[in-house]
Amino acid sequence: MGVSHIPYGISHRGDTQTVAKVVGAMGNSAFVADAPVSGAFLGGTALPHLINPPQPTAGPTVAYGIDRNGTTSVGFSTAFGKKRPVKWIGTANPSDLAVNLSSGVTADGEAFAIDSRGVIVGQTSGFSGSTALKRPFATGTGGSAIQDTTGWLQTPVDGNGEGAAKAMMVSSGTSHAVGWYTVQNSALRRAAFWPASGSGIPSSASSVSDLGTLRRPRQIPHPTIPDTTIWVLENDLNCEPLGINSSRTVVGWSGTSSTDSDQRAVIHLFPGVGGKTWIDLNDPHFVRSPNGTLRAATAIADSGVIVGSGIMSGSPRGFLLIPRTQGQ
Numbered sequence: 001m002g003v004s005h006i007p008y009g010i011s012h013r014g015d016t017q018t019v020a021k022v023v024g025a026m027g028n029s030a031f032v033a034d035a036p037v038s039g040a041f042l043g044g045t046a047l048p049h050l051i052n053p054p055q056p057t058a059g060p061t062v063a064y065g066i067d068r069n070g071t072t073s074v075g076f077s078t079a080f081g082k083k084r085p086v087k088w089i090g091t092a093n094p095s096d097l098a099v100n101l102s103s104g105v106t107a108d109g110e111a112f113a114i115d116s117r118g119v120i121v122g123q124t125s126g127f128s129g130s131t132a133l134k135r136p137f138a139t140g141t142g143g144s145a146i147q148d149t150t151g152w153l154q155t156p157v158d159g160n161g162e163g164a165a166k167a168m169m170v171s172s173g174t175s176h177a178v179g180w181y182t183v184q185n186s187a188l189r190r191a192a193f194w195p196a197s198g199s200g201i202p203s204s205a206s207s208v209s210d211l212g213t214l215r216r217p218r219q220i221p222h223p224t225i226p227d228t229t230i231w232v233l234e235n236d237l238n239c240e241p242l243g244i245n246s247s248r249t250v251v252g253w254s255g256t257s258s259t260d261s262d263q264r265a266v267i268h269l270f271p272g273v274g275g276k277t278w279i280d281l282n283d284p285h286f287v288r289s290p291n292g293t294l295r296a297a298t299a300i301a302d303s304g305v306i307v308g309s310g311i312m313s314g315s316p317r318g319f320l321l322i323p324r325t326q327g328q
Contacts, residue, residue, distance in 0.1 A: 006025040011067065013035070019034045021034065021070035023075070030062050030075055031045060048091070049078075050079050059078055061086075062076055063075035063088070064076075064113070068115075072118070073087065074112070074114045074120050076111065084098055085110055087114070097120065100146060101148050102131065107125055109124020109125060113165075115169065115170050116170050121138045121168055122136070123135065123137065127148060127151070130161060135152040135161055136179055136192075137151050137152050138177060138194075139151065153177070156210040162181065163179055167241065174196030176244070178193050178211075191240065191252065193208070193209040194208055211239070211250070214277075216233070216264070217233055218231070218234045236255050236256065239266070240254075245300045246302045249304070254278055264293070264295065265294035265308050265310065266281060292311060292317070293310050294319055294321075295308070296309050297321075305320065305321065306320070308321075
């Protein structure tokens, strides 16, 4: 049996003559491959492990994202037991994005996405003054290395500084990012939106939007009547955005935790605009499936098509949501 491929990212396919590139994990290595027209992957090229500094073992290495043109991939490569955020141009040796951080080889992080301007976002430790905190980061254009004093992204005012920027979009020549941050004195994850500010993503905590979590009905024990339950509206404890399109529509998951059996795939329209909230993609407006639950939405195209994962008749399944045309 051959090594299985786990795809994580795909480039843009501008027309029927263009072949999109897919990146992901292939055994202990990252890979890049032409997207199959149908069926399974046939081969793919292993992306090199990080070899500078020299290390006794190679991998694991994973590629999570690829730019629109299919030329630059990002992810992590393990060195001395630490994940290092890296980028690959084509299939050349990776560049260590954490090389400028104050903690040197002890920085531990991952790069998750790269936009059409070459800005890369992710999560890493190793910044001056807080080397242990795993902070969300953004590079400059062109995929330059993370800057030690200016490369980390501020979290909202109730955050403790930790978090991860997971996805990006470009609007009017500027970069925007979404991800999550950790609430102070807890391990709870809340959704965040980092809007563009000038030529880059802002570092001011007051400019970051806290997108919160999904608010939904839950059945809880009655506070005074034994063996009785009541329905109440409660906010989920955790929410993680995973994708954003050029219209600033965000998708992800919301629930008690990342392993919550009642985790829901969610969508958020126009973050940064007051009054907007998360919506459960299991709502009958989006899908009618009595035997399934959409658990996590992982990406959304500019056309509004959404992909993700869920459960159907008790078994894990991927899903594809295609927007209805008017009147359907």
